[in-house]
Amino acid sequence: MADPGSTGRFGRFGGRYVPESLVPACEQLESGFRAAWADPAFRAGLARTLALHAGRPTPVTPALRLSAELGLTLLLKREDLTHTGSHKINNVLGQAMLAKRMGKTRLLAETGAGQHGVASATAAALLGLECVVYMGERDMRRQELNVFRMELLGATVVAVRNGSRTLKDACTEALRGWVTQVDEAHYCVGSVMGPHPYPWMVREFQRVVGEEARQQCAALLPQGRPDVVVACVGGGSNAAGTFAGFVDTDARLVGVEAAGGAAVSRGAPGVLHGYRSQVLQDEHGQILEAHSISAGLDYPGIGPEHAHLADIGRAEYPSVTDAEVVEAVLRLARTEGIVPALESAHALAWVLRAAGTPQLPTGCSVLVTLSGRGDKDGAQLVALRRDGARSGALRRDAAGTPR
Known part of the structure; x- marks a missing residue:
């Protein structure tokens, strides 16, 4: 469980399969994460925030x-x-701090059970970022409390009504949203999935x-x-x-x-x-x-x-x-x-x-x-x-x- 290198490969799995328009954003994110993760000041700031806030x-x-x-x-x-x-706050605070370091002003997130969405809304409020959370309509009914918490924290919750209206479809819509907002928005992936560098980066956080x-x-x-x-x-x-x-x-x-x-x-x-x-x-x-x-x-x-x-x-x-x-x-x-x-x-x-x-x-x-x-x-x-x-x-x- 080490650095997968520029290809983002774990054996025969991983990689980066995204539209051409997202390749520069993924490359910029990898470069930004590598620089931040090698910076003792960033690591110390994250550790301090995790201790004091999380x-x-x-x-x-x-x-x-x-x-x-x-x-x-x-x-x-x-x-x-x-x-x-939940554990989601560990990854989200790391990504939100990285996004701010890279000059982004908005977090985009997907959520199923709502915990990643709540964590994203929390980190955005703490750091002064906008937050948009994509959530399947079916999951919104199952997790009404977390929808309320996200909105209370200032996030916009977008109901996804396509497909099964669950996490898979929320991920799809978040990726589509990122395509149109790559200059100002950071897609805050909630798990060890997505195109490289996300699986590696989230695991490290x-x-x-x-x-x-x-x-x-x-x-x-x-x-x-x-x-x-x-x-x-x-x-x-x-x-x-x-x-x-x-x-x-x-x-x-x-x-x-x-x-x-x-x-x-x-x-x-x-x-x-x-x-x-x-x-x-x-x-x-x-x-x-x-x-x-x-x-x-x-x-x-x-x-x-x-x-x-x-x-x-x-x-x-x-x-x-x-x-x-x-x-x-x-x-x-x-x-x-x-x-x-x-x-x-x-x-x-x-x-x-x-x-x-x-x-x-x-x-x-x-x-x-x-x-x-x-x-x-x-x-x-x-x-x-x-x-x-x-x-x-x-x-x-x-x-x-x-x-």
């Missing part, structure tokens, strides 16, 4: 009760405790998650590092940032996808939104729709570096169902007093399923990145409960008695 470092919390139930040591990297409630966790695990675990590192994956930015801190160890790396997406196991190599990766597509190369209970994971592709890590066998990418995700939310809430985002609950759901099996044998140590908090999903969970839910989990009281 609340870094976030803790690693031992999940004591759940660990006892599962027969393993479970540690939680608490990105849910950052300002705005999220690297802070893994580097912090590595130091914290060294102080908490007798062996100094976890046996298994787990994070949810849509595009995969929280997983990429976490994995970057452990890729040079012998820890297993596990990125958990939504069963209705699962680009690694069900996809094939293809080009989407400016990069080559594993993509859900039919025999004619037409992009298929992904599904997930979480608005942030219903994306038909995966970041190219994740596709490469799977290709070389360094990371594995299982999937979990919506019902398992809902069960994981309830289990963590009632054992540890933490309500995770539906996205983050994918990682935990795999741990619950694998505990006590050869995948996660008794006595092993597991680090799970909680990429976000579940406040934003409250209305969706209430609706599931009211409508009978996808899982019986939401229809039990605290004692486990069916209602």
